[in-house]
Amino acid sequence: MGSVRFAGFSDELPELLRELKTGTYSQNLQNLLGSVADQSRIERICIAPALAFIEAIKVRAGQYHPSHTGIALPGKSLRHAVLNSNGFIELEVPFVQITFWVGDRIEGSPALHLVLSSGGFGIGAGMSVFDAAQRQRYLSAIGRTSVRESLEHAIEHAREGGCFLEKSLSHNRHKYPESDLGAEKFVQYSAIMVRNRNEDYDHAIFSPDCLEYVNARFQALLPLQHWLTDHVWSMETEVA
Secondary structure (H helix, E strand, O other): OOOOOOOOOOOOHHHHHHHHHHOEEOOOHHHOOOOHHHHHHHHHHHHHHHHHHHHHHHHHHHOOOOOOOEEEOOOOOOOOEEEOOOOOEEEOOOEEEEEEEOOOOOOOOOEEEEEEEOOEEEEEEEOOOOOHHHHHHHHHHHOOHHHHHHHHHHHHHHHHOOOEEOOOEOOOOOOOOOOOHHHHHHHOEOOOEEEOOOEOOOHHHHOOOHHHHHHHHHHOOHHHHHHHHHHOOOHHHHHO
């Protein structure tokens, strides 16, 4: 199958997202995103390019190790709204989020995330929550020195790519032997996820180099995806 070309996201995107972030709209849900002209602009600048990006990168993502065959533009993108004290609906943090995941469904799967917001470029990977069975597999994995060291290497690889471990702390602390201080360092986490911090847009996002740029950023996150797929995620989770 030949590759699909992608010209890059619109350079009008950051400004439109800033407008949406500061704008207020009628409580009438039909007017949530403004006039028909406004909706057409959102489609042209935000939604259509995001769908074109998905079409262009999906073959490559399917060839990642592990394979990321699920790709979506979640419905919450551009629709994270609240009713303020004056009775107006506000879009709190307008963004375009594209998610890539392992397996047949996004829930409970290791995932890659690409976020385009009014504040800049976001990228991340991992699992935001472990279910009970995944938590037990995780605790077992970090109790083995060689497996835990491979997790440390994956996190370091992500850090070199500009993404850092999230502080998702668990209230249920598993106890390891006092000699196993390495495991104690990781047992505090309720899940494992990395993401970047306060990153401005690279010009590549708005050019035909976008696919190569995003792919290179994802490559730094694949070792963590591989570790989670091998040691925490399970096909049993998919069919449960």
